[in-house]
Amino acid sequence: MKGIQVRNVTKTFGKVTALEQVSVIFEPGKIYGLLGRNGAGKSTLLNIITNRIFPDCGEVTLDEEAIQERDALLGKIYLMSEKTFYPESMRVREAFHWTKMFYPDFDQAYAERLAAQFALDTGKRVKALSTGFLSIFKLVIALSVNTPYVFLDEPVLGLDANNRDLFYKILIEKYSETPFTMIISTHLIDEVANVIEDVVIIKNGRVICAEPRETLLERAYTVSGPAAVVDTFTAGRDVLGVETLGGFRLAYLMGTAPDTLPKGLEKAPVDLQKLFIQLTNV
Amino acid sequence: MKIRPESEIPIFLQITQGLEDAILAGVYPEESQIPSITEFATTYKINPATALKGINLLVEAGIVYKKRGLGMFVATGAVEALRKKRKEQFYDTYVVAMLEEAERLQITPEELREMMERGWKK
Numbered sequence: 001m002k003g004i005q006v007r008n009v010t011k012t013f014g015k016v017t018a019l020e021q022v023s024v025i026f027e028p029g030k031i032y033g034l035l036g037r038n039g040a041g042k043s044t045l046l047n048i049i050t051n052r053i054f055p056d057c058g059e060v061t062l063d064e065e066a067i068q069e070r071d072a073l074l075g076k077i078y079l080m081s082e083k084t085f086y087p088e089s090m091r092v093r094e095a096f097h098w099t100k101m102f103y104p105d106f107d108q109a110y111a112e113r114l115a116a117q118f119a120l121d122t123g124k125r126v127k128a129l130s131t132g133f134l135s136i137f138k139l140v141i142a143l144s145v146n147t148p149y150v151f152l153d154e155p156v157l158g159l160d161a162n163n164r165d166l167f168y169k170i171l172i173e174k175y176s177e178t179p180f181t182m183i184i185s186t187h188l189i190d191e192v193a194n195v196i197e198d199v200v201i202i203k204n205g206r207v208i209c210a211e212p213r214e215t216l217l218e219r220a221y222t223v224s225g226p227a228a229v230v231d232t233f234t235a236g237r238d239v240l241g242v243e244t245l246g247g248f249r250l251a252y253l254m255g256t257a258p259d260t261l262p263k264g265l266e267k268a269p270v271d272l273q274k275l276f277i278q279l280t281n282v
Numbered sequence: 283m284k285i286r287p288e289s290e291i292p293i294f295l296q297i298t299q300g301l302e303d304a305i306l307a308g309v310y311p312e313e314s315q316i317p318s319i320t321e322f323a324t325t326y327k328i329n330p331a332t333a334l335k336g337i338n339l340l341v342e343a344g345i346v347y348k349k350r351g352l353g354m355f356v357a358t359g360a361v362e363a364l365r366k367k368r369k370e371q372f373y374d375t376y377v378v379a380m381l382e383e384a385e386r387l388q389i390t391p392e393e394l395r396e397m398m399e400r401g402w403k404k
Contacts, residue, residue, distance in 0.1 A: 194287055
């Protein structure tokens with residue numbers, strides 16, 4: 001099959017198990033949201049797929065070929081991560097030039113245009129960039145490399161609201177013209193909820209959900225009303241959590257809501273961020 | 283047309299309904315071109331697949347049609363067809379909801395009729 005396949009990957013750092021028996025598939029041409037709380041294992045997974053660190057066991061394949069055995073495959077994947085691998089004294093424009101040597105499909109003219117749109121000064125040295133502009137610098141490269149797989153680890157770190165807006169717009173424009181696989185790992189779930197097609201949620205090193213956003217949201221609902229009525233309804237059902245305000249209670253549930261509810265109860269869909277919080281609370 | 287991410291209505295349906303509203307209001311007259319999937323996706327910052335799903339509902343219903351290589355256009359007779367469909371939905375979406383609220387507020391049928399009269403005169 002085409003795409004990136006992660007099979008039974010386990011990774012430990014000393015006594016800490018960062019990933020445990022993780023299996024997940026990333027298909028060509030889709031936008032994924034990789035969601036998880038701090039320390040859940042998102043970055044570890046992205047680093048393993050791009051061969052920056054090695055798993056204790058398990059394997060990663062791209063179009064059925066093992067990534068660990070063929071470095072050439074890595075030319076198809078670009079990972080934008082927290083770390084900057086450019087020499088710090090290098091200027092932004094030089095970094096563009098340098099990227100072109102490693103990624104032949106990198107579109108330098110397009111990168112220059114994006115830099116202008118974000119008001120990123122390409123004459124500046126990378127080390128002189130602020131947090132926001134360092135993110136923009138990395139984003140501009142990620143959006144210009146033209147590899148079939150682009151991973152964005154916390155892409156909007158330090159970006160102001162206007163630049164985040166611009167980033168999502170450019171990302172969708174680019175994707176609409178030529179679909180490629182994007183994995184966006186972010187904590188700003190509300191912002192990407194409608195951009196992503198599939199959701200992968202990692203909790204404590206395990207994948208607890210990997211499916212289209214829409215089917216996940218269809219599997220969850222809330223029920224609210226007088227506390228006693230809510231409790232009677234939720235008994236024996238798959239309850240993720242409850243919120244209580246005086247005598248009023250709201251319960252988050254997995255499953256399909258019955259067409260008719262007991263009198264006094266109201267059902268409603270859940271949005272992705274709220275569902276994520278419920279699924280990943282301890 | 284406005285997309286409300288926090289709404290209970292799925293985004294693709296909001297696209298469908300928003301376009302229907304716009305066609306009914308004459309924003310896109312019959313045989314005129316509607317924005318492309320990419321334009322919808324970038325404007326509302328949604329996945330193109332979502333925009334496509336919403337617009338496809340209108341294609342299936344014969345409200346808009348594709349011209350190969352040119353884009354999507356509003357079909358002749360679309361306004362009439364939409365009006366007919368919306369009228370059929372009117373009872374369920376508006377009348378039932380209104381009567382439910384009237385019951386909660388203990389508004390009598392007589393009072394309701396008076397309100398309707400007042401509304402018509404405006």
